[in-house]
Structures are given as C-alpha cells and as structure tokens.
Amino acid sequence: MGLLSQGSPLDWEESRKYADHIRKHGIIQFLNIYNKVKERQKDVLKWGDEVEYMLVELDDKDEKVRLVLNGEHVLDTLQEKGEKINPNHPTLWRPEYGSYMIEGTPGQPYGGNMSEFNTVESNMRKRRQEASSVLNPNETLCTITAFPRLGCPGFTQPEFRPNPHKNGNSRSLFFPDEAINRHPRFGTLTRNICRRRGEKVVINVPIFRDERTAAPFVETFPEDDGEAARAVLPDHIYMDAMGFGMGNCCLQVTFQACSINEARYLYDQLAVFCPIVMALSAASPFYRGYVSDIDCRWGVISASVDDRTQEERGLKPLKNSKYRIFKSRYDSIDSYLSCCGEKYNDIDLTIDEEIYKQLLSAGIDKLLAQHIAHLFIRDPLIVFEEKIHLDDENESDHFENIQSTNWQTMRFKPPPPNSEIGWRVEFRPMEVQLTDFENAAYVVFVVLLTRVFLSYKLDFLIPLSKVDENMKMAQKRNAVKEGMFYFRKDIFKGCSQVLDGAASAQNGLESDGGNEEYTLMSIDTIINGKEGVFQGLIPILNWYLENMEVDVDTRCTILNYLKLIKKRASGELMTMAKWMREFVAKHPEYKQDSVITDKINYDLLKKCDRIAKGEEQCPELFGNPVNRVE
Template sequence: MGLLSQGSPLNWEETRKHADYIRKHGILQFLNIYNKVKDRQKDVLKWGDEVEYMLVELDDKDEKVRLVLNGGDVLETLQEQGENINPNHPTLWRPEYGSYMIEGTPGQPYGGTMSEFNTVEGNMGKRRREASSVLNKNETLCTITSFPRLGCPGFTRPEHRPTPVEKGVSKSLFFPDEAINQHPRFSTLTRNIRHRRGEKVCINVPIFKDKRTPSPFVEEFPEDDGEGAQAALPDHIYMDCMGFGMGNCCLQVTFQACSIDEARYLYDQLATFCPIVMALSAASPFYRGFVSDIDCRWGVISASVDDRTQEERGLKPLKNNKFRIFKSRYDSIDSYLSSCSEKYNDIDLTKDEEIYKQLLGAGIDKLLAQHIAHLFIRDPLSVFEEKIHLDDENESDHFENLQSTNWQTMRFKPPPPNSDIGWRVEFRPMEVQLTDFENAAYVVFVVLLTRVILSYKLDFVIPLSKVDENMKVAQKRNAVQESMFYFRKDIFKGCNPGLDGTASAQNGLETDGGNEEYTLMSIDTIINGKEGVFQGLIPILNCYLENMEVDVDTRCTILNYLKLIKKRASGELMTMAKWMREFVAKHPQYKQDSVVSDKINYDLFRKCDRIAKGEEQCPELIGNPVNKHQALKTQESNSVK
C-alpha cells in the first residue's frame, strides 16, 4: 500500500505545518529522478501482480466467521521463513491496511516471454499454501473483496468494540481501531484524513430493496452523537471510516515499460479499460451485513479516504483552502499523458499553478507537468518526524508521500532513485477473485492486452468524461449484463503509425453519422465482438497468439483464462458478485430483508473456502477449466501414497 516509513508520525496540525516543505522537496525529488532517467530506453518488459488476502476464522460451533486480527504476526513469520533467509524466495509478503489483511506478490517480476503466463497461477497457489501453513486451526486465507459483515458487532477475533466517543483513530460507530494495521502509517492516515476533512468520512451505499426490506430503510445508531444520523441517507447503508474502503481486498498489476514514452502510452490506453475490467471482476455486493445495490468497492473506497474539506467539495465558498477539488484522492485519473491523447482531456483539471510553472521551467512537457501539478494539490497525510529533512538527490520519500496517496485507477510510476527499475504503470481497478485460477486469468488478460496494444499500436482512448461515466456505470448491480459502456469503435485509427487506415474497412467498422470515434457497447460486444460494431478483444488476442510462437502448454493455459473472461462477459458464467447474491437469495435463512446474517455469512465462507481450495467445483462461477496445477498436485499426492 505505497510508502511505508518507520518513525514517529506527526498529527495533522504538525503535518500541515510541513505540507509546503514536503511538496516543494517532492517536486525537487521528482525533477532529480526525471533528469537522470528521462532518456532511458530498452528496459525489458517485466510485470508482477499483487493479491490481497483476508485472514478469517470459521467458528463451526457458533456458525460464525470472523476476521482474525493477527496479520502482523502472520506477516512476520512469512518474511522470516522466506525473503529474510533467501533473497530469491518465490514469494514476497507485505502489510495491508487491515490487521486481518496481508498482501502477497511474486518474489521476482515476471519477464517478457509467453511461457511466463504458465507460472502465474502456480505462484499464486504457492502464496496461498505458504500463508495457510502458518495459520491456526479453523483459520483460513480468503481472497474475497469485501467481508460481508465488516463493521457488524463481533466481526473480529479477538472481539473489540468501536470507540466513537473516546479518544481514538477513526471514532467509528462500527469499526474498532484494533482492526487497523499496527504500523503507524495506517492509523496516522486514518486520523489525519478525519482531521483534515473536519469531520468523519461519509460513505452511503444504496441498499438493495428486496420484498421485505423496510421502506424507507432508515437505521438508528445507539452511540451516535448526531453526526451519523445527519450523514446517513435513507435507503442507504451508512459507513463512517477509512477501514470500510481500505479494509477491502483487490488485485493489481504493475508493468515496466521500455521507456517513459511507452509508459505514458500504456497509462492512457489502460485507463479506458479500468471500468470495463472492474465490471468484469465485480465481487463486492455486501456491506456492513446488508445486501447493497452495487457490485464493486470502488466508490466505497473513494469515499472512505475523501479528506476534502467542505470548501474543497464546493459546499462552502473557498476561504481557508486554495482549490475546489472535484474528486476524492482515490478515484479515476484526471488527465491523459500522451500527446496523441491530449485532445481527449475534457474534464476540469485542478492543478497547482506555481508547481506547474516550475515544472515547465525545468523542461517538463505540458502533459506530464499538469499531471504532477494535479497530484500535488493534495496535502501529505502521513509524515514522520525523522523523515522530513532528506537528500533530494538520492531519496524520493517526499515525492512518494503524495504520489502514493493519490490512489487512482492507473498510477504512473517513475523509477526509484539509483535503481535498475524502469518507468512503470500500475493497473488498479480489479476486484480480487475467489480462486487462484480466476485471479491468474484476469492478470494474464490484462498483461496480454498490453502486449497487443504495443504490438499493434492500438488506440482505445476516448474522452475522459466518458471514462468517468463508465466508472459510475461499472459499479452498478450486474453491470456486465445490463449496462452499456462508451468504447472506441475503430482502434486502428489512432495517432500511432504501424497500421494503415484500411484496417477499419476490413473490420466492418464503417463510421456512422453521429460521433465517429466511440459509441455505447455492452461488455459482451467489447470482449467478444459483434459484427459491424466492434471486432472484440478476445478475437484480437487470439489473432495475436496465432502470430506468436507459443508452446502447446502455454497456449492451453492462456486459452483457459480467456475462456473464463469470454464467458463472464457473455453472461454464461456469473461474476463473483452475482454468484454471492444468488447464494444469499437462496439461503434457507434469508428473509428477503437485505440482511446477511452471521449464519448466512458462515455458510457462504464455508463454501468459498472449499471452492478456493479445490475441494468443491463451482461450474456456474468458473466453468470447467483444465487446471493443470491441480492435476499436478493430485499426481504428486498419488505418487506419495
């Protein structure tokens, strides 16, 4: 989760005093990095995934499932057994926001050969087995995006009460501070977001109205001082702290590009896919013990870290603040970075004009300068006393302080100082899936997309305002099947040379009398294609694979993954969100009142755990893939017997 410094964290009043200093030196650090590596070329393709996990206890006696707050101990054990004794260990483990969460990545990045796709699922399986091996009896490791009863009484083990009125970090009505990772960065972020905003964060998610859901749905909060009652909307599930967003799990992929120009091009192209892939990976329909009317976590996280004051949100005239800021610091991107995408930058971009002019004066081009000047309208949120005065030539903590707390759909990542790492982009909108097979499928799909975009010089860019509309639509219930998304019709007519304009006629993409560049499409059309509208991403990927030298084993693996994506897009297979909804709706104890009880949650997690471990099939969610790694494991265990 970004920069993790050690030391003495400052409260908001102290942090605010240092904000200008940190911004000033953050820009100097960026310029030093940029000037050293701006002309760097020919970095090889490397990439890696990040999977976030929840630690849960399945209490068979009480038929309850709880989040286990021992992530710190589990993490320490995994690091001691792995990277601390072997720098080439195949897995790496890192802390995450929740004290019930850990994050696992491959020990080394994957390379540019197609055969690397064969190892992704195996490495994810290794991570799952490695972490599971250090858990206690009745505990298990889950890749579930949002814990359905997060914030309900007794949802943690050990149990802790929230502290809404006493001195605390979040002052939440529902989420105890003990559920936050003990590293000081996380509690400092939580407290300083609340203090900077001037009130608790406010998350309202529309409730799913079932036959017996109260109408209007209005809750009363016993320990509320009035703030909750005022902030909670009728017919919405109300949440009030960072943990409800950052306490969710996700799946991310980072790519190293061969140069800064390629990284900027990939950043723009992948930004248009963020809402599409988010809807395809939808996996979070339940919040605080209720069935919601959304399928994705994005808006919840966005609201959970929204530190903007009332002035910055446009609720009061600007007096104490400099900027009217249109989005939370966790949201979709606000500007493209490549010159050929510039004309599609059609949304208001608030930027620090002084920083912008400074960057231009230092030789940074307009698009990159405004991107950085936009990130730097924010304040630093987590500052450590020991890390204020730094060597700007050789350190980048001040730059990263703001870079890593602008949590956008895409992240453009300059190389760390004095490292052999190149320019990178991070793809951040995906929801984590139940099984290693699914997570590997989504990762391989996105990595393959980058290969095709670069090989064929494709152009998927549309106006950013349309990408923002797509982001809103993507979170709706069953958006995969029921929603339409703006998407570019002719992907071969961008500013990139490499394919001539005849491609458009060959693909049956005649322009219509309306907008010539983009139109509304279903996800099925975008992924699988529709004659006369769009050729489809899967057919393009298949074409790419046919032109590459790919061994049979790897081809089988890739086609298995693409089959999952294809069938999720067509509706032949359910998204995780839809599957979970159906499980709850059919549960004998569900009262059609939008409530996910302890017993329903327990039964759901029991089933999820068996599916994730390969002990139970789930064809409606996953289909019937040929899981070679599972077959290999079976083969090994049979030979042992």
C-alpha cells in the same frame, strides 16, 4: 499500500505545518529523478501482480465467521521463513491496511517470455499454500473483495468494540481501531484524513430493495453523537471509517515499460480499460451485513479516504481552503499523459499553478507537468519526524508521500532514485477473485492486452469524461450484462499493422450523437465482438497468439484464461458478485429483507473456502473443470 516509512508520525496539526516543505522538496526530488532517467531506453518489459488476502476464522461450533486480527504475526512469520533467509524466495509478503490482511506478490517480476504466463497461477497457489501453512487449524486465507459483515458486532477475532469517541483513530460507530494494521502509517492516515476533512468520512451505499426490505430503509445508531444522523441517507447503508474501503481486498498489476514514452502510452490506453475490467471482475455486493445495489467497491473506497474539506467539496465558499477539488484522492485519473491523449483531456483539471510553472521552466512537458501539479494540490497525510529533512538527490520520500496517497485507477511511477528499476505503470481497479485460477486469468488478460497495444500500436482513447461515466456504470449491479459503456470504434487507425477483418468490423456503426470515434457498447461486444460493430478483444488476442511462438502448454493455459473472461463477458458464467447474490437469495435463512445474518455469512464463506481450496466445483463461476496449471 504505498510508502511504508518507519518513524514517529506527527499529528495533523503538526503535519500540516510541513505541507509546503514536503511539496517543495517532493517536486525537487521528482525533477532530480526525471533528469537522471528521462532518456533511459530499452528497459526490459517486466510485470508483476499483487494479491490481497483476508485472514478468516471459521467457527463451526457457533456457525460464525470472523476476521482474525493476526496479520502482523503471520506477515513476520512468512518473511522470516522466506525473503529474510533467501533473497530469491519465489514469494514476497507485505502489510496491508487491515490487521486481518496481508499482501502477496511474486518474489521476482515476470518478464517478456510468453512461457511465464504458465507460472502465474502456480505462484499464486504457492502464496496461498505458504500463508495457509502458518495459520491455526480453524483459520483460512480468503480472497474476497469485501467481507460481508465488516463492521457488524463481533466481526473480529479477538472481539473489540468500536471507539466512536474523540480519542479513537477513526471514531467509527462500527469499525474498531484494533482492526487497523498497527504500523504507525495506517492509524495516522486514518486519524489525519478525518482531522483534515473536519469530520468523519461519510460512505452511503444504496441498499438493494428486496421484497421485504424496510421502506424507507433508515437506520438509527444509539452511540451516535449526531454526526451519523446528519450524514446517513435514506435507503442507503451508512459507513463511517477508512476501514470500510481500505479494509477491502483487490488485485493489481504493475508493468515496467522500456521507456518513459512507452509508460505514458500504456498509462493512457489502460485507463480506458479500468471500468471495463472492473465490471468484469465485480465481486463486492455486500456491506456491513446488508445486500447493496452495487457490485464493486470503488465508490466505497473512494469515500472512505475522502479528506476534502467542505470548501474543497463545494459545500461552502472558499475561505480557508485553496482549491475546489472535484474528486476524492482515491478516484479515476483526471488527465491522459501521452501526446495522443491530449485532445481527449476534457475534464477540468485543478492544478497548483506555481508547481506547474516550475515544472515547465525545468523542461517538463505540459502533459506531465499538469499531471504532477494536479497530484500536488493534495496535502501530505502523514509526516514522520525523522523524515522531514532528506537528501533530495538520493531520496524520494517527499515525492512518494504525495504520489502514494493519490490512489487513482492508474498510477504513473517514476524509477526510484539510483535504481535499476524503470518507468512503471500500475493498473489498480480490479476486484480480487475467489480462486487462484480466476486471479491468474484476469492478470494474464490485462498483461496480454498490453502486449497487443505495444505490438500493433492500437488506440483505444476516448474523451476522459466518458471514461468517468463508464466508471460510474461499472459499479452498478450486474453492469457486466446490463451496462452500456463508451468505447472506441476504430482502434486500428494509425497503428503499424491492421488485423484481418478490422476494416469490415467498422461497418454499420451507429454513432453516439453523430460522434465518429466512439459509441455505447455492451461488455460482451467489447470483449467478444459483434459483427458490424466491433471486432472484440478476445478475437484480437487470439489472432495475436496465433502469430506468436507459444509452446503448447502455455497456449492451453492462456486459452483457458481467455475462455473464462469471454464467458464472464457474455454472461454464460457469473461474476463473483452475481454468484454471491444468488447464494444469499437462495439461502433458507434469508428473509428477502436485504440482511445477511451470521449464519448466511458463515455458509457463504464456508462454501467460498471449499471452492478456493479445490474441494468443491463451482460451474456457475468457472464452467466445466479446466486444466489448471500444476
């Protein structure tokens, strides 16, 4: 969740007074870090995953499922039993936005040894067992992206009513402040986003139109003071709080590169894969008790933290705001960082010109300077009174204040001051999966891609505007089967080695409006290949594995993971989103009206729990039982 400073948070009116101070010193801190480590080479390639979990109560008597607002106690207990008594404990636990959420990571990063792929799933399983062991008997740990009835009456345990009045943090009609983590960062973020924006956040998700869905689908809200009525769109599910986005769960991977240039290369190449992997991992079709017409959370979370004023959104002429800003601060990246990516930077980039010139004059190259100057058009959303005046040589809180609240598909992360940690990139678009097997499969798939990128110097870059179009496509219902995505035809051009069949795979291509570099492909073609169109990522990864020294157990584990990715891409296996949709559609209580009742939700989450614990097989999601890592 980013920077977690301790202290006394200022309200928005006080915080905004320090915005220029924080930007000024944030840039100084960045330059100090950069100048110390810009020549740093030969850092070991390390990586680690982050899994976010929900704490859930299964009420068998009333047949209801509720989110348990006990994350802080669970987190304290896990840390007391783990890292606080053993710095080498195999798991680490951190807070997340929801008071019903926790985040787990491996205790130490993984390295470059291929055999470490064989430990990812077992570590994830250890995290699940650890956290589950401190829960009450009727509670369980759940890895679902979006709780289907989040924001419905009585969705929390204990139950709290929302506070839509002016003294609430989110002033939501649906989401109580008690469901927000009690760390001062989270409530202050929630409140200051609304204060800066000048109104509550607005989230409108298209409703899935079933046979008996109301037409038009229009909701009214008794406690509305008029703000919701102005914001809601017909045939859309309306939500009004940061919790509807940041209260979802995801799966992320962070990589340490051996140098800044390698980190920039990985950042760019992985950015192209963000929409592809997001569609492959689609797992969130339900919002506020309704069936939606999208399969991924990305647009929801983007809107949930959109602090732009009406002027910044282009709804009014610029008067009090400095910039027209085209995206939320939670969105896709706006510029590539490597020299290879420069010619594909075709998105209008709003930057702070003064900061840009300052960075250039300090010796920062144009691409990195514009990236930082773009991040720094944003205001700091949370300022701690004790953290205003810092030692810029040895601290980076002001830089991280801005950096960590630009929640983009990829994050480029300089080393912390005076640290052995190197240059890192974070891959952020994946939806969390139901089981440890699936989550491990997606993580290993992405990590293997980076190994192949680096080994063969592959080039997947396309114009960034096309990546943005892919992001929109990836969120649509059943995009993994029905969507077409812009993708590069020749990924081997200029690389150090050419894989067998690479040249022949480029024959017979249809161009996109005469373009020679990229065309529209299905995810099946991108992942599995299609003769005469594209070789496919899985065949490339298999070729890579055949040329690596990999022990039998690890090879078997990796191949099982790749088999899952392959079959999800082809449609032979369902995404989590499709499986959940079919479960609801077939439920005896479902009335084809797009409504998810308490009973439907209970039965769905009960089944999810059994599958996650290995008590029930789910061939639609996994195929035949696989050899899991023990």
